Amino acid sequence: MQKKIEKRATRNESLSPAPWPDAIHQVLREMNVRQVGYVPDSGHARLIELVRADRGMRAVPLTTEEEGVALVLGAWLGGERSALLMQSSGTGNCINMLGMVNECRVPLLALVTMRGQWGEFNPWQVPMSQATVPSLAAIGVVVQAVDRAADVGDTVAAAARLAFSTYRMVAVLLSQRIVGAKQFK
Amino acid sequence: MNRRTPTLDRRKVVAAILKQRGSALVVAGLGAPTWDTTAAGDSPLNFYAWGGMGGAAMIGLGLALAQPRRRVLVITGDGDLLMGLGSLATIAVQKPRNLAVIVLDNERYGETGMQDTHTRFGVDLAGMAKAAGFRAAGTVYSAAQLKTWIPRFYRQAGPVFCDVKVGTRPAPMVLPVRDGPTLRNRFREALLGAGEAYR
Numbered sequence: 001m002q003k004k005i006e007k008r009a010t011r012n013e014s015l016s017p018a019p020w021p022d023a024i025h026q027v028l029r030e031m032n033v034r035q036v037g038y039v040p041d042s043g044h045a046r047l048i049e050l051v052r053a054d055r056g057m058r059a060v061p062l063t064t065e066e067e068g069v070a071l072v073l074g075a076w077l078g079g080e081r082s083a084l085l086m087q088s089s090g091t092g093n094c095i096n097m098l099g100m101v102n103e104c105r106v107p108l109l110a111l112v113t114m115r116g117q118w119g120e121f122n123p124w125q126v127p128m129s130q131a132t133v134p135s136l137a138a139i140g141v142v143v144q145a146v147d148r149a150a151d152v153g154d155t156v157a158a159a160a161r162l163a164f165s166t167y168r169m170v171a172v173l174l175s176q177r178i179v180g181a182k183q184f185k
Numbered sequence: 186m187n188r189r190t191p192t193l194d195r196r197k198v199v200a201a202i203l204k205q206r207g208s209a210l211v212v213a214g215l216g217a218p219t220w221d222t223t224a225a226g227d228s229p230l231n232f233y234a235w236g237g238m239g240g241a242a243m244i245g246l247g248l249a250l251a252q253p254r255r256r257v258l259v260i261t262g263d264g265d266l267l268m269g270l271g272s273l274a275t276i277a278v279q280k281p282r283n284l285a286v287i288v289l290d291n292e293r294y295g296e297t298g299m300q301d302t303h304t305r306f307g308v309d310l311a312g313m314a315k316a317a318g319f320r321a322a323g324t325v326y327s328a329a330q331l332k333t334w335i336p337r338f339y340r341q342a343g344p345v346f347c348d349v350k351v352g353t354r355p356a357p358m359v360l361p362v363r364d365g366p367t368l369r370n371r372f373r374e375a376l377l378g379a380g381e382a383y384r
Contacts, residue, residue, distance in 0.1 A: 034251070035250055060250075061275070062275055063274050063275055066239065066269075067275055069240070070247070073247065074245060074246060075250065075251045076369075077210075077247070077248050077251075077369065077372050077376070078250070079373065079377045080247075082247065097239070097240055100234065100237030101237075103236065104368065105366045
C-alpha cells in the first residue's frame, strides 16, 4: 500500500501540471456538463477548442452572453447541465437574464476571464472589469476568484459542485494574471 | 413593405396550434404569449417566462438540444424576439431539428401600453430567420395559412420559424403559476421523473 502511494506521488511529480484550460475541461467532463455556451475569447481559446473537440459536449457559440444565460435555463429544464464561458465585459450583458435564473433557482456555472485588471493596456476595459464583482453579486451570483493557475482546477470543481448541488449561480473569475494581459503590438 | 393589417385572433391561433401538441414541450415568452398558452390549457410541460425578456428562443434552444427526441415549441411575442434577435443566428448555427419558434406578432408592446414595435414599420422577422439559416421560415396572415403551417411546427425538420400576424383586440389575462421554482420543478418532474428532477 505504502509503495503504491509512493509510486503515485513520484508519477505525479514527474508530470508537469496540466494547463489550466485542460484542468477546467476535465472538471466539466467529470461534472457531466453537456452544453457549453461561449462568446469567443482569447483567454478561453484553448478551453473552447477542447470543448469543440469533445463529442460529449455541445459547443454553442453565442452572439451575446445573455443568450447563454437563457440557454442554461432551457438545458436544465431538459435535464442537462451546462456551463458558460465569457470575458468580464460579458458579465454586464447578462444581468437581467440572470434575474430569471435566480428566480427559478437553476444552477449556473460561469467561467469568466478577467480583462481590465492585471496589467491592462486598454482603458475602456477597466469600468466593466471593476463592476464585475459588485454587479454579479447584486443579481445573486456567488463569485469565487482565482489568482493562480495551479488553483484553477480545484476552484472550478468546487464552484461546479456548489452550483449543481445547491441550485445556485456561481461565477469563477480567472484573474488576468493567469490569462495574461493582451499585448497591443 | 407589406402593410396588411393583422386580423387573426391570438387566442384562437394558440389554441389551434396546441390542440396538436401531443408530447411537445412548450416555452411561452413573457406577457401575452404566456396568457395565451395558459388559456389554451395549462400543462406541466409548459414553461412560462414571467421575465427574462429576449430569452424565450434561447430557452427553447437549450431545451431542444437537451431533448432531441421531443418536439420543442417556443411561443413568444415580437417584442421578446426583437430583444434577442441574435438568438436567430445562434439557433441557425446549431440547427436543432426539433425546434419551432412561433412569434405572435401584434406589432405592439402589449404589456406596456400597446406601443409600436419595429415590425409595425415593416421589419420582417421571418426574413431575418430565413437569412440566418432556419430550414423553414414564413409569415402567416390567415387561418388558411396557419392550417398549412401547424403540421410543420411538429413534423418539419427544424429549426422552423413562423411569424403569425395577430390582431390587437385585448383578451382577458389568464395567469399561470408564477413562482419560478414551482414552474421549473413541475416541468422537470413531468419530463424526467421525480428521481431525476430532484437529484
